[in-house]
Amino acid sequence: MVKLLIVEDEPLVQIGIRSMVNWSDYGIEICDSAKDGIQGLASIEKYSPKIVITDIKMPQMDGLEMMKVCRERSKKLPVFIVLTSYEEFSLLKEAMKYQIVDYLIKIELNKEDLIEAVKKALEMVQEVQNLEYPDIATSIQSNQSFYDKFFIKLLLNLFESEHQKRMQANELNLDFQADCYVVCHNEIVEYSPMWEEEDKNRLLNLYSSTIQMIREMTKKLISCYVVSLDTKHFSVIFSLSKEQEVHHKLLLSKVLSQTYAMVHNYFNVNIRTSFGRPCHSPHHIPEAYQDARQIFALVTDTTPILFYENLSEDTSSNYIFNMSLFRQDIIKAFEEFDTATLTNIFSQISDIFKNQQAYYLQAVDAASNILYLAISHLPNGEETVSAIFSEDPTGYRSLYKQTNVEQIIQWMFKLHKGLCQVLTEHRKNYKNHIVNNVKKYIDSHIEEKLTLTDVSSVFGISPNYLSQLFKKYNDMGFSDYITNNKIAKAKVLMAQGSLKLYEIADKLGFESSFYFSKVFKKVEGCSPRDYLQIKLKY
Known part of the structure; x- marks a missing residue:
């Protein structure tokens, strides 16, 4: 059995971690x-645990x-899974130095995320025990999850503000120059297809190995970042110079053709790829990614790599379903637990595809977008969506088994029904919880x-929405609450008598002792x- 140690000052969290998982099922x-x-x-010295949740x-x-x-x-073990109350990226960045496996946010902690992190930890423990240079390998692997989360948010335009995006990019040393x-x-x-039915692990291993080889090969050939999306899909963001941009289609076709040929030789799989239009600012990366997804319906075995610029305006527009028209309304519906708005959006999207039965891949794309938004913006999103599709052996990934538009609409109807039940149940309690x-x-x-702005970015919600919640579910507004608490803290410090008034003003972040007094x-x-x-x- 692999020994696991819990280091946590909150007893309820300790109890929750102990009871959330049947640890013996995982050899722990x-x-x-x-x-x-x-x-x-x-405890580490006494018991020599291989994994520490701290x-x-x-x-x-x-x-x-x-x-x-x-x-x-000089201990390469234990490996660490980090718990934090909020997404404090400055602390998490420091934690990366110590080969952490993953980080989990306590208020969002659920069984599925905990198990996923523990499985990563078990793999890392095995690598440390078997590899000659485990410190390098584990460092790369542990950092991967942080970058993947950032780039998925970037691609799907899930950041609440430019400030939040810049702050997280800076913490991850991403300069976007x-x-x-x-x-x-x-x-x-x-x-x-037999693998999916008979051996899911074999399919997952195939996918993971394919992505890893593509990641390693492309980075040797060109500056890029490979982002894993789900069990069949991934994205690549290429960073080009002005000289490379001039011949970018030729350059990128050559890089990917060379990479995919090697992948095919090793794993006997093929890759289909669609490119969006080039952009000159990271702010426009979500739009470029949307371009790529929208034309993916035109990618075929005979044309496995397709560029948006190669299509005529009429051709590309015929295959465009603009999900961005609905995105902000969907996010707002999730934030405000608004079932009526969500129902209206689902009805509009369903009606579009009922009248366009040929748009199968775009229907999949629309459903995927809603799925990602639900996972990203709902409390315990992954667990919530998984529960809606718990009767299906493949869970919410059953979306990719649907073979026509009608089946996808039925899948969306099931997702919609489940989401409305969740929103109704949690509407008031969750707002109070926030x-x-x-x-x-x-x-x-x-x-x-x-x-x-800063506090709302920590919790992944918009400043305006947080302000509204505070007014509705608290006896005073956001600014007044901070002011009153700072003054209450000032009174405590004044009573202690060890600090002068100007020192207290500075300690509590007031601009001056005069403003503090006012x-x-x-x-x-x-x-x-x-x-x-x-x-x-x-």
Whole structure:
């Protein structure tokens, strides 16, 4: 049995991790639990666990320091799965140095994500034990999930704001300084249908190996990033110079033809590829990707690589279903748990394809877009969507088994029905849940400068929506809540007597002691000095 250690200062989270999974089914035993990094190091020395699930922020010694000590002791094991309350990319970036497997957000933690992370950890443990240079291999693999999540959000235009996108790109050291970007959508084809029915693991291994070879080969030939999408599809974002842009079709055709020939020789699979129009800003990458997806219906065995520019305007427009017209409304419906709007959108999309029965691949594309949006924007999205299709052996991926437009519309109807049930059940509770977690976040970061934009980006929702939620589900607005909490903290610091007023003002992020005094008087009805004098009398 592989030993697993839990390092987490919240008892309920410890209990949840212990009970969420039948660990023996995966050859794992929980050897111990610890409430901080100091106890965690002691347990690591005592039990030698191969996997550690650890929180980042804890008293005494945090998870980052604990991982750092482990690596400084030249320990390549255990491998770490990191827990965090929010997507704090600055901390996660630091954690990457210590060969973490994955990170899990506590408020979104579910069984499926936990199992997926643990499976990655088991694979990494095996690599560390078997490979001659495991530290290099695991570092590459652990970083992959962070970059994949970022690029999937970029391709599908799922960032709430340019600020959020820039912030996460900076944390991942992505500068986006290329002169030109070209995006392609790809599908792995011609695998044996028997594999899907008789051996899912063999199909998944085939897909994983194919993607890995493509990733390794293309990066040697040209600057690019390969993004895994699902069990049959992936995307490639190419970064080109001005010189490369001039002959980009010839260059990219040569790179992919060479790569795909090698992949076919190894795995006996073929790849179909469609390219969107070149763009000169990362801001337009989602549009380029949409181009690629829209013309994919025209890719054939005889024309396995297709460029958008090679099509006439009439031809390309005949195959375009513009999902971007619905995207923001779908996201808003998910955020506001609005079943009426969601029903209207599904009806419009279904009507479009009922009248265009020949648009099979575009119907798949539309359904895929809605699926990705649901997984990305709903609480526990992956688990929620999986539950809707739990009766099907292949789950929500049964979409790719549908053979005509009518079947896809039926699949969408099932997704719609399930989503409406979920939205109805969670409408009020989840909104309260968001506000409560935002308040907890503010309370724990009260000494920092907190803005509506920054806090909303942490929770993956729009600033306007967070502001509306606060007004509706709290007794005061967002800014007033922060101000009142800062003043409450100031009163605690003043009572302790170890800091001067200007030091307290600086510590709590006020622009000046004068502004601090002005805000304090507005909240408390007296200046900080008057407050101290009154306090001293009693």
